[in-house]
Amino acid sequence: MKNKYIYRYGCMILFLSTVLCSCKKASTPSAANNFLNYTIPEVPVTQNYVVGAFYTNFGTLFPANSIQVPTVGKYGFASGTPPAAVMQAQIDQAGVAKLDYLVFSLRSPTLDNGNFKTDSNTIVSFLAAPNAANMHFAVSYNLSTGTLGITNSGGTTGNGVTLETNAAKLLGFYNDIKRLSYWMTKSNYQKVNGKYMLIINNAQDLNSKDNVALYQQVRTNLSALGFDLYIVGMQQQWSPPQRYYYRFKNCVDAMYEANMGNVNNDTDRAFEFPTMCDQNFAYWKQMIESWNMEFIPCIQAAYNNQVNSPTSTVLSFVRTNDGSFYHTFTNIAKRNASKSRLIFVDSFNNYSFDTQIESTQAYGTTFLDLTRTAFKTN
Numbered sequence: 329m330k331n332k333y334i335y336r337y338g339c340m341i342l343f344l345s346t347v348l349c350s351c352k353k354a355s356t357p358s359a360a361n362n363f364l365n366y367t368i369p370e371v372p373v374t375q376n377y378v379v380g381a382f383y384t385n386f387g388t389l390f391p392a393n394s395i396q397v398p399t400v401g402k403y404g405f406a407s408g409t410p411p412a413a414v415m416q417a418q419i420d421q422a423g424v425a426k427l428d429y430l431v432f433s434l435r436s437p438t439l440d441n442g443n444f445k446t447d448s449n450t451i452v453s454f455l456a457a458p459n460a461a462n463m464h465f466a467v468s469y470n471l472s473t474g475t476l477g478i479t480n481s482g483g484t485t486g487n488g489v490t491l492e493t494n495a496a497k498l499l500g501f502y503n504d505i506k507r508l509s510y511w512m513t514k515s516n517y518q519k520v521n522g523k524y525m526l527i528i529n530n531a532q533d534l535n536s537k538d539n540v541a542l543y544q545q546v547r548t549n550l551s552a553l554g555f556d557l558y559i560v561g562m563q564q565q566w567s568p569p570q571r572y573y574y575r576f577k578n579c580v581d582a583m584y585e586a587n588m589g590n591v592n593n594d595t596d597r598a599f600e601f602p603t604m605c606d607q608n609f610a611y612w613k614q615m616i617e618s619w620n621m622e623f624i625p626c627i628q629a630a631y632n633n634q635v636n637s638p639t640s641t642v643l644s645f646v647r648t649n650d651g652s653f654y655h656t657f658t659n660i661a662k663r664n665a666s667k668s669r670l671i672f673v674d675s676f677n678n679y680s681f682d683t684q685i686e687s688t689q690a691y692g693t694t695f696l697d698l699t700r701t702a703f704k705t706n
Contacts, residue, residue: 364603371662377669377703380429380466380518381422381676381685385450393635394679396688408449416457421687422676425699429464429518430454430676431527437507438500439475451511466518467511468527469504471534476501478535491536505546512555520668523558523581524550531561531580532572543579560624562586566597566608569615582622584672585612589631589645589683598643602656609664617666625661626672629654629695632682647682649691651698658702671703 390402403414410418422430432451437444451467454460473479477497479488491498505526511517512524519525528534536542543559550557561580563572565587576583588605591597597604613623630647633640645653661671677686685695 364600364607366603368602368606368656368659368663371659373662373703373705375669376705377662377665377671378428378520379426379671379673379699379703380431381425381427381673382468382678383430383432383450383676384678384680384684385433385447386678386680391635391679393638395632395635395682396679396684396690398677399687399689399692405446405450408446409453410450412453412457415453416459418677418686419454419457419459419463421693421696422463423459424687424693425685425696426704427463427673427676427699429466431466431468431672433468433470433529434508435470436472436475436500436504438503439497440472455514461516464516464518465511465514466525466527467508468529469508471528471530473530473533473535478533480533480535488535491534491542502545502549506549506553509550509553509555520558520581520670523556525558525560527560527562528580529562529586532563532567532575534575536575539575540578558582560584565590566592566594569612573619576621577619580621582624582666582668582670583612583616584624584626586626587628587631587674588626589628589681590633591643593642595643598645601645602660605657606660606663609660613664613666622666622668622670623664624666624670624672625664626674627654627657627661628674628683629657629685630682635682636680647691649694651691651694654685654695654698655702658698662702673699 385405385408388404388406390404400414400417403410432447432454434447435443451465454465476491477489477494478491481488483489491501508526517524534542546559547557559580560582561576563569563576563583563585565585567585569576569583585608588608591601609623609625616623628645629651630645630653632644632646633642634644647653665671673685675683675685677684685699687693687696
């Protein structure tokens with residue numbers, strides 16, 4: 329009998345030892361079971377995505393330190409106006425990429441009229457091109473806290489200076505959006521589900537006592553003019569959507585993160601970019617859609633901090649001739665687009681950080697072609 333109990337206890341101890349050892353082995357961290365250890369898959373295009381690219385007005389002179397030369401030659405913007413032949417060629421190139429629209433930035437027409445006129449001249453030159461009817465466009469309101477007299481911190485309450493603090497500035501903001509509606513009268517203005525697209529740059533800085541009421545007033549003002557808005561708000565890269573939820577939730581129709589290629593010198597983000605960006609986008613999509621909004625992935629062909637600062641040690645994504653970084657980024661975007669299938673490309677022609685997809689003497693139409701094949705069906 330004694331031997332029987334010894335046998336039973338021995339078996340029990342052996343069993344428990346086996347379980348404990350297996351649990352210990354399973355919990356040992358390794359690269360193989362890391363949640364970032366996967367490859368971004370190819371996402372086939374069964375239905376076209378709606379793709380817009382941000383157009384850059386970089387001033388009178390072409391960026392001196394640019395490492396690329398456009399096939400149209402180096403060009404500048406005289407008072408916001410590029411050479412007519414350049415704009416015509418760029419519209420043709422946008423057609424090669426099968427972009428749906430270009431996005432033009434506009435500063436405050438009411439409070440910064442001089443710069444607004446310069447920005448407007450770029451759109452005027454676009455509309456004057458003989459092939460302009462082949463390409464749609466949208467406008468992005470370049471929100472400036474200095475122009476609007478608002479801050480995000482400080483003040484007597486610690487919550488900063490809100491837009492409502494200065495009645496003239498508040499009225500100026502409302503009038504800004506009203507004046508931007510002029511461009512919406514154009515037949516090739518971009519719409520989303522029948523609504524006129526309006527992008528607000530730096531929207532996370534729109535400090536108001538009540539952003540829901542503020543945006544509702546914007547919609548009411550434009551509705552009275554005959555324009556039902558689809559508002560897209562921008563928030564800075566690599567930040568959680570909840571950080572400024574009170575400035576977006578129940579306010580805008582969609583959100584996007586700007587400039588993900590700028591990893592702020594974070595080594596993990598740089599070396600694990602595809603999966604970290606994919607995880608970030610997936611989380612944003614889940615959260616934004618739970619707020620009954622849409623997420624718009626914003627992608628880049630490259631991001632090079634050394635263009636303007638050659639001695640900088642800040643981490644960059646240097647362009648490759650085969651466009652492998654961009655190709656992967658397009659798949660990340662497709663995996664995380666919302667139901668309207670909207671995609672932003674940053675940029676069409678920002679040579680200051682080498683993010684452009686415009687055709688150049690070095691890589692030709694490679695990035696235009698990659699954009700077309702990534703987002704459009706045959």
